[in-house]
Amino acid sequence: MSTYTIKLQEKKLVLLNERSEEVSPLEILKVCAPRKVFAFDGQMGAGKTTFIKKLCEAMGTEDIVNSPTFAIVNVYDVEQPYKGEVYHFDCYRLKDIREAIDFGAEDYLYSGNYCFIEWPEMIEALLPEDTVHIRITPIDNGDRRLEIED
Numbered sequence: 001m002s003t004y005t006i007k008l009q010e011k012k013l014v015l016l017n018e019r020s021e022e023v024s025p026l027e028i029l030k031v032c033a034p035r036k037v038f039a040f041d042g043q044m045g046a047g048k049t050t051f052i053k054k055l056c057e058a059m060g061t062e063d064i065v066n067s068p069t070f071a072i073v074n075v076y077d078v079e080q081p082y083k084g085e086v087y088h089f090d091c092y093r094l095k096d097i098r099e100a101i102d103f104g105a106e107d108y109l110y111s112g113n114y115c116f117i118e119w120p121e122m123i124e125a126l127l128p129e130d131t132v133h134i135r136i137t138p139i140d141n142g143d144r145r146l147e148i149e150d
Helices: 026-032 048-058 097-102 105-109 120-126
Strands: 002-009 012-016 037-041 073-078 084-090 114-118 132-138 144-149
Touching: 002 026, 012 048, 026 048, 026 144, 037 048, 037 120, 048 084, 048 114, 084 105, 097 105, 097 120, 105 120, 114 120
Parallel strands: 037 114, 037 132, 084 114
Antiparallel strands: 002 012, 002 144, 073 084, 132 144
16 A cells, blocks of 8 residues: 655645655556556545646646536546546446446546546446555645555
8 A cells, every 4th residue: 555645735735755755646647557547535525626636737637627526527638648538537426326327437437548536436336447546534734645555
């Protein structure tokens, strides 16, 4: 398991590795390569959307990144070297897995593009076997612990 700390310093999100060195959010993609489906777990307000926003921005998107709570999935264009689309899911409002199947979740999940999923437990049965599970937990002083389960 890899552990990072997310800090908010001067209104800027900073990701620190286990040695307290600042690293880019892209470090998460490098550590987990070649896997591209990421399931973000954490309580309401833990910072899942905020971290995904910073990750997409680091990937080069110029799109507005926000929670797809009502749309269920947002699509963002990203630049080199991640050129293509990123799919950002928020499965909180899904009533059951049938709804995910109906909107074509499997097409997104198995597209070969990056997928970042909030509330993944709602579609657990659809997730690829090699999905990266990331837990974000609030800790002292408003910081967050980000744990990658391998």
